[in-house]
Amino acid sequence: MSSEVVHVEVTGKNGEALQRFYSEAFGWKLDTNNPGGYGMLRQDGQKITGGIGGAQQGSQGGVTFYVHTDDPKATLARIEKLGGKVLMPLTQVAPETTIALFADPEGHVVGLM
Numbered sequence: 001m002s003s004e005v006v007h008v009e010v011t012g013k014n015g016e017a018l019q020r021f022y023s024e025a026f027g028w029k030l031d032t033n034n035p036g037g038y039g040m041l042r043q044d045g046q047k048i049t050g051g052i053g054g055a056q057q058g059s060q061g062g063v064t065f066y067v068h069t070d071d072p073k074a075t076l077a078r079i080e081k082l083g084g085k086v087l088m089p090l091t092q093v094a095p096e097t098t099i100a101l102f103a104d105p106e107g108h109v110v111g112l113m
Helices: 015-026 072-081
Strands: 004-012 039-041 049-054 062-068 085-094 097-103 109-112
Touching: 004 015, 015 039, 015 049, 072 085, 072 097, 072 109
Parallel strands: 004 049, 062 109
Antiparallel strands: 004 062, 039 049, 085 097, 097 109
């Protein structure tokens, strides 16, 4: 079973300011036409997407990468067996997108998509 990084996101206290910063720094065009104004980045010819937005309440934000897996339930079980901790169970965030978040043994947050 192969897994690849498919999405990267940057979140923080002021999502709109971060969107302006990254848009201007790298010339990125972000699509914010969605509930919550999450700035989606899709670049022609690249498999990896990105997103920039506000952090969830109680979080200072950070940088997270998301890994695609064909069997997310089995992957989360394996992660827990290896000392990781599920932070957010599998959650449908869009019609064709389900994500989960876990912390590795040192506390780094990583997502599954």
